Amino acid sequence: MKVLSREEGEGYMELEVESDSDLWHLRHVVDEGDVLRSEDQRTTIEGGEKKYTELELQVEKTSYEGDRLRATGEITEAPEDVEHGYHTFNLEKGITFEIWKRDWKDYQLDRIEKASETDDYEVMVCMIDSEGANFAIITETGIRELSDVESGISGKMYQDDSESEEEFYRQVISVLETYTDVDRIIVSGPGFEKENLVERIEDERLEEQVVLEDASTTGKAGVQEVIKRGAVKRVLEESRISEESEAVESFLDEVNSGGDVTYGKDEVSEAVEMGAVEKLLITEPLVPENENLMEEVEQKNGKVQIVHEDHDAGKKLSSLGSIAAELRYSIE
Numbered sequence: 001m002k003v004l005s006r007e008e009g010e011g012y013m014e015l016e017v018e019s020d021s022d023l024w025h026l027r028h029v030v031d032e033g034d035v036l037r038s039e040d041q042r043t044t045i046e047g048g049e050k051k052y053t054e055l056e057l058q059v060e061k062t063s064y065e066g067d068r069l070r071a072t073g074e075i076t077e078a079p080e081d082v083e084h085g086y087h088t089f090n091l092e093k094g095i096t097f098e099i100w101k102r103d104w105k106d107y108q109l110d111r112i113e114k115a116s117e118t119d120d121y122e123v124m125v126c127m128i129d130s131e132g133a134n135f136a137i138i139t140e141t142g143i144r145e146l147s148d149v150e151s152g153i154s155g156k157m158y159q160d161d162s163e164s165e166e167e168f169y170r171q172v173i174s175v176l177e178t179y180t181d182v183d184r185i186i187v188s189g190p191g192f193e194k195e196n197l198v199e200r201i202e203d204e205r206l207e208e209q210v211v212l213e214d215a216s217t218t219g220k221a222g223v224q225e226v227i228k229r230g231a232v233k234r235v236l237e238e239s240r241i242s243e244e245s246e247a248v249e250s251f252l253d254e255v256n257s258g259g260d261v262t263y264g265k266d267e268v269s270e271a272v273e274m275g276a277v278e279k280l281l282i283t284e285p286l287v288p289e290n291e292n293l294m295e296e297v298e299q300k301n302g303k304v305q306i307v308h309e310d311h312d313a314g315k316k317l318s319s320l321g322s323i324a325a326e327l328r329y330s331i332e
Contacts, residue, residue, distance in 0.1 A: 001115035011101045025111040027064040042082040068092040077208035122182040127218035128189040185237040188213040245313035263324035277302045283322040
């Protein structure tokens with residue numbers, strides 16, 4: 001979740017929903033009586049056509065559906081040419097909205113903080129060709145350019161100066177090794193230098209971070225091209241899948257080794273009631289009907305991992321009843 005602006009003295013925040021997990025947090029933030037403002041479709045008085053416009057409503061009820069949070073209430077502010085009355089905002093991924101609350105509770109501010117930290121990201125881009133390599137760090141707030149590395153090789157690359165070639169790659173890898181704490185590293189460029197670079201990487205951690213992408217040029221234009229092609233969004237989505245898969249595989253390893261785990265709705269509910277759950281795994285479709293269970297896990301200092309079913313690990317969890325838990329101790 002991105003906090004675009006805030007005035008806590010006025011009880012105001014402007015928020016952008018960036019993932020389904022954000023909606024789980026917002027379910028515990030948006031209350032009856034809050035005022036929300038966002039752009040949405042509304043029917044015009046004359047002509048009865050739908051038009052996008054800015055609306056403001058006071059929340060009377062909410063409904064959490066996993067991939068959206070529905071907030072319904074009476075419109076308090078809208079253009080004169082559209083119908084007033086009641087309206088429902090569907091808060092979902094990609095939506096920006098403003099919220100005013102009479103009183104922000106500490107746990108609600110904590111949830112906003114937690115969600116905003118979770119969705120922060122840093123992706124390094126290395127644009128490489130026969131002339132050299134350019135580096136940039138891409139974050140939610142913009143692009144930060146780093147120092148370049150020149151190849152120092154005259155004429156056609158890799159034909160007459162193998163020593164300079166290897167030194168060039170060593171320098172580039174050295175730069176990459178100082179940024180292994182970023183979410184992912186995209187290596188891109190117009191030729192085969194990117195593949196040659198990756199072949200020379202020996203550090204396993206760095207190798208796991210690197211993703212190859214094609215581009216027609218390097219430098220600033222190349223970075224922009226990588227972004228426009230959706231590479232950053234794609235690797236972050238892969239990172240989300242990787243995190244969920246790691247959680248499921250960890251659980252399955254515990255199952256296979258006879259560790260302290262349980263799965264199935266009744267079994268997990270019993271473990272939660274006992275305060276034995278260290279980590280709850282639940283597939284996204286089951287989230288709406290298990291809000292209280294998830295809340296109880298967090299209240300007892302456990303963690304909740306929402307797992308989507310768009311990858312193999314999610315399907316594995318689904319085959320086990322869609323809900324499972326790693327335990328602090330055996331409950332048998």
